[in-house]
Amino acid sequence: MFDKEFEQIFDIAKKKNIQKFDVFLTQENSFSVKSFRQKVESFKYADSIGLGIRVVIGNSAGYAYTEKLDKQSLETTMVKAKENAEYIETDDIIEFENYPDIEKKLEIFHPEIEKVNVKEKIEKVKLMEKSAHNFDKKVVNVPYNSIGNDKMFTKIANSKGLQKEYVGNAAYGYAMCLAQGGKETKSGYFYKISDDFSKINSKEIGEESAKKALELLGAQEIKSGKYPVIFNNEMGADILSTFSNIFSAKAVQDGLSLLKGKLKSKIANDIVSISDDALLKNGFSTRPFDDEGYPSQTTEIISNGTLQSYLHNSITAKKDKTKSTGNAGRSYKSTVTISPSNFFIKNGTSSEKDLYKFYPKCVEIVSLSGLHSGCNSISGDFSIGAEGFYYENGERKYPVHNFTISGNFFQLLQNIIAIGNNLKFNMNSIGSPSILIKTMDISG
């Protein structure tokens, strides 16, 4: 697809004597439907294309993008990218290559998803809403819910002869409901992403979101102090997500990560291993190559507590005299950066039950608020609002709310004392099992 446009770009480059460049194009097609009080509330269809050009002069890369794909716009974009390159000052070394393909065949496009008709999706979203409402009288509202699917086509070419493309798609469903008990309102959220619409079980999503809200009703305040804390798998993933940038080689090289100089040293407790796996079966970020066309791979980031690698693209890898880990990230509107693929804390050996009874008392966190504001990804400090459950001797006593947990992510990695075996990925394909932290500050 888009062969004509790519040909035109190569012609323009030739005419303008631009020798070093690459082109990145994505086309996204998506559909989503929402329901409110058993009526379809909204429908959304999207069809969008964008194209970004990077021109390299010496060491400097300039960028420009366009959503108009006519010849004139492509030419303007090429010229602007070149102009921008003239202002860039960098000691980056950018070398394009015609990278080889991976050997493994990935199943990332699922034609069946595209065949499901709108009517079926409407039935699904209505059932999802109804299942949450019907689960309990206390469920008063399901204000946010959606069933949808996304298809993304990516095409990359560079002046070294690389030209590759792939297409991936996924179906998803989520519901957020409110449960009321007395004067108190609590919310519960549940989601599922899959390669198969039939695995998006509306009843399950609706009921799980209801359960999550209901469980939190009757919450009590908690006395300030130090407690052992369990982050359930979803919150483990969210906190890892918030701090994932510290593993970026770019952040390290720019002096924005405290992991600078820590390769091969212990940065976490022995039981902690973190992996970035772009080849993971059924991963939401599984892909044959990254946004520079570099072949996908599995990278051990932390093995048994020791930092093994940062996340690299080809530019940061050159600077560190190592190989890319296939983590170049880019949108047609952005420059090449670094982004994790399927990035996760590996499963441990404990069951959830083991975690609850590890200490005579502990607090399990099932909801966090203010993650983007209460966390400093540079210092690792965080102080965020939380909700969860209080446990004694492995037994859930009561829900707790209106408190903040605070600490430091680097200390948290050292203080992970036990890890569950219930790995779950969030919508950004960052995953974690439940993790038990030796001690954290709670203020209520």
Added chain:
Amino acid sequence: MIKKMLLEKVLLKALSNGADFAEVFVEDTFESKIQLLDRKIKNSIEGNDFGAGIRVFYGTKAIYAFTNNLSEKSLLAAADAVSKADAGKNEILKIDLMSEKVISPHKIKIPFDEISKSEKIDFMRKIDNSARRYSELISQVNVNYLEKVQKVQIANSEGVFKSDERIYARIAAYSIASKNGEMQTGGDGPGAFKGYEFFKSINPQKLGEKVAEQAKKMLLADYAPSGKFPVIIGNGFGGVIFHEACGHSLETTGVAKGASVFADKMNKQIANKCVTAIDDGTVPNLWGSTTIDDEGNPTQRTILIKNGILKSFMIDKLGGKKIGMESTGSGRRQSYKFAPTSRMRNTYIAPGNDKFEDMIASIDFGIYAKKMGGGSVLPGTGDFNFAISEGYLIKNGKITKPVRGATLIGNGAKILHKISMVSTDLKYSEGMCGSVSGAVPACVGQPSIKVDEIIVGGRKEK
């Protein structure tokens, strides 16, 4: 942009299955960003966003499609798709678009393209140099320049046909202070609905010093205490408390679904008597101001709360239809990729009569949150959480030492009653507000206010 005749054709197609309303939003946006980091120009990127969004209503059901292929064929295909999502009884056979000239009160003096890129970069360097000169502890400075010109065309089946141009300028600077492996940041990001004259009005030395001072202070600060205390929330960006904890709950997006604590509180006391809050899109050249909203309605100055009593929500077309109220010109969207919904513009707590000194003097033990960080609120419950980026301890009626690492946590509806003093020093602060219709430029604002009691999450026992 798109010709009137084609727009009429697209609207008719979108209505062809009996929809009640159809709208086309066309956008042609130019944006340029430059980043200075590590004393070097690291990024310079510019581009063109171009596309159209088509929306129809069947009752209160909204169907939205967007495409950036603006050929007649593709637009009609998108219109066909939205029309077929449902069926209605409405029969409209002809649409006459009435072209109306929009006169903007936001005058622009210097177009961005009159200034060379080198001059823009020089301006950025002055900020960088000034921050680094301020202290040896400053280890990194990041300066981001943004200019954006958004041209839009809005046409709907009621005959509305308007064009508008929105022009944005912003400079954001962050500095990092570090010592013994610890790092703290300071930042500021002023912006305006202005051309290049905005950058000429900013003193780069002062901006650099300001962000450096904040980072240095916080690096040397002790951890904040935790517990429940009175808190003075500083003017300007302190208004994020109102924006996050109350503002979002006053948008019809949440109100219409009953997912807002304020849904049934019209004309009721929802805040302390000293609180008046306004969402104002009319302030000339202010960052969050508009001329018309993204549905073609003229912008307004909307009084949300007067002396503690709820007076209005922020209302878009669809939200208004759902709750039976008129639009307040609040329909906004990030781009053609989003259906519009009710959003804030410049939202602030109006100045009161209290003196800042008296407010501090009234507190035995508490926190002065001079500068807030970002925040978030759980829709439906109003529970919020946001970080203090520059805080001080108050003891015996006096501001003592700087403290860091604190978070304020509470509930929007409850906190409004606990605001007991409002100062005279109203100030605005620019930001990007994110919600279902994307990120839009918005100002938060307030004078310094006193909250009698709020949970402070810190790292130390009181």
